[in-house]
Amino acid sequence: MIVFALLLLILVGLVAFLNTEMILFSLYFVTFTIPLWIALVSTLLIGMAIAALFASAKGARNRQVVRNKDNELDRSEIERKEAVDRVRQESEAQLEMQKKEAEIQRLNTELSLVKNKETMPASETVIQEVPVDTSAQENLDNDLHVEEYQVEPPEEKMSDKIRITKKRKSQ
Incomplete structure (x- = not known):
């Protein structure tokens, strides 16, 4: 420029x-x-x-x-x-x-x-009827011994085993 x-x-x-x-x-x-x-x-x-x-x-x-x-x-x-x-x-x-x-x-x-x-039921009841074997069979021919088992589902973070509670009832 x-x-x-x-x-x-x-x-x-x-x-x-x-x-x-x-x-x-x-x-x-x-x-x-x-x-x-x-x-x-x-x-x-x-x-x-x-x-x-x-x-x-x-x-x-x-x-x-x-x-x-x-x-x-x-x-x-x-x-x-x-x-x-x-x-x-x-x-x-x-x-x-x-x-x-x-x-x-x-x-x-x-x-x-x-x-x-x-x-699921909180506990399941399993009833098992077993004949009673006693030495005095004369009066107990028709008597039955009843065993009741309760099975409860496992709680969280418990072992995987099912807890079984045994209750005995006689009729």
């Missing part, structure tokens, strides 16, 4: 040096006599000023467009962050829901096991 400006300055100086004669310059009601190089340089400067005005207007429009794009980018970034947060919260909620569903399923399984234990 500096090189271009120096070349332009040298070119203007050369044109000014070669055009030193006087010219008549007329602006509607006023007439001037000036050297030709002053008219050429002033025309060049006026043209540069007009170009600078157009460039600054275009630059202002470009800066406004850039500002609008920056604002749009900022809004998009905020929306992206909100969307990421929303998706993260939804996925965390879904994960939490899956954990709760797994816990509910586990508790339902435990509940069904407990209900099965409750529907």
Whole structure:
């Protein structure tokens, strides 16, 4: 850019040096006599000023467009962050829901096991009739000896053995 400006300055100086004669310059009601190089340089400067005005207007429009794009980018970034947060919260909620569903399923399984234990009789009574063998058979021909066994289901975390309680009854 500096090189271009120096070349332009040298070119203007050369044109000014070669055009030193006087010219008549007329602006509607006023007439001037000036050297030709002053008219050429002033025309060049006026043209540069007009170009600078157009460039600054275009630059202002470009800066406004850039500002609008920056604002749009900022809004998009905020929306992206909100969307990421929303998706993260939804996925965390879904994960939490899956954990709760797994816990509910586990508790339902435990509940069904407990209900099965409750529907089972607390103790089963097994009655076994055995004839009594005594030495005095004369009065006891029809007497029977009754043995009653109670079978209770195992409690949790007890051994797997079934507890049997023997009760004796005579009729």
